[in-house]
Amino acid sequence: MSYPLHARDVLVTACGRICMYRKRINVSTVLAGQRLGRKDVDEGIWLVSFISCDLAFVDLEQKTLLPLGKVGAAGLMLARFIASDIRIDTISTDAVVSSGWDEKKAADTVERFRRFLEERRDELVALQILYRLPYAQRRLTYEAVDDLKEALKRPPWLLEPVDVWRAYKRLSSEKVRGNPAGTLADIVMLVRYAIGETEALEPLPSVIAGRFNLWLGREEKAGRSYTEEQKAWLTAIRDHLAVNVEIRPEDIVDAPDFSARGGVVRARALFGTRLPALLDELTDALVA
Secondary structure, three states: OOOOOOOEEEEOOOOOEEEEOOEEEEOOHHHOOOEEEEEEEEOOEEEEEEOOEEEEEEEOOOOEEEEOOOOHHHHHHHHHHHHOOOOOOOHHHHOOOOOOOOHHHHHHHHHHHHHHHHHHOOOOHHHHHHOOOOOOOOOOOHHHHHHHHHHHHOOOOOOOHHHHHHHHHHHOHHHEOOOOOOOOHHHHHHHHHHOOOOOOEOOHHHHHHHHHHHHHHHHHHOOOOOOHHHHHHHHHHHHHHHHHOOOOHHHHHHOHHHHOOOHHHHHHHHHHHHHHHHHHHHHHHHOO
């Protein structure tokens, strides 16, 4: 989904938030995985839209969402979806990889992607980290990967992750396992595959599932066992990382998946003072 009349678009995270400039604004988990159009209407004020519907104003300073009073028929339709908690999925259909893609077009897409990586590796924070450059910060952040996605879309590159994935599938189908998940994590997997860090291209959730089981095995060997409730929390953390690439302590406070389990109070009761270190450890074990 694209918004040619807007300044840029932003992805709604699995937690139902949009994140830019280190600001996190709650929108709705119903829109998780969807892209919203963003238009600057004043300093620090955005107008955000979904498809053809203007949803709300965002106040960056206050980190608040101000719904529009009148949004027309499209807004009423969206409100019904939100009220009934039905998720609109425009990603799955777009992410279906077709083997009918022209080989020349696929080769051109892959070549543009490789040139983009080489030319921008020293400039973009996410690429500095993925290339493991000595001056790079330690971990990927949601904002860094989102900046990478936006840079890919701009001229002269004009690249979308799903198209790059499709191109690799057309050229080396035996090395591409599954379709993109439709999240920012797809870009991380594409870069790692393109620079030779991985031998196969597959969605991050598939990779994380195996790494998570290995991590649990190491924990058991180290004499650390977990209750069923703790395992449920660890699984929720795993799933959050699979979509958002990172997890921060404030996510335990804000994200619906965690707040429904009792939020940070329950998490601290279950994991004690180890909680912050545990989040870091899981990030390193599953995403790094």
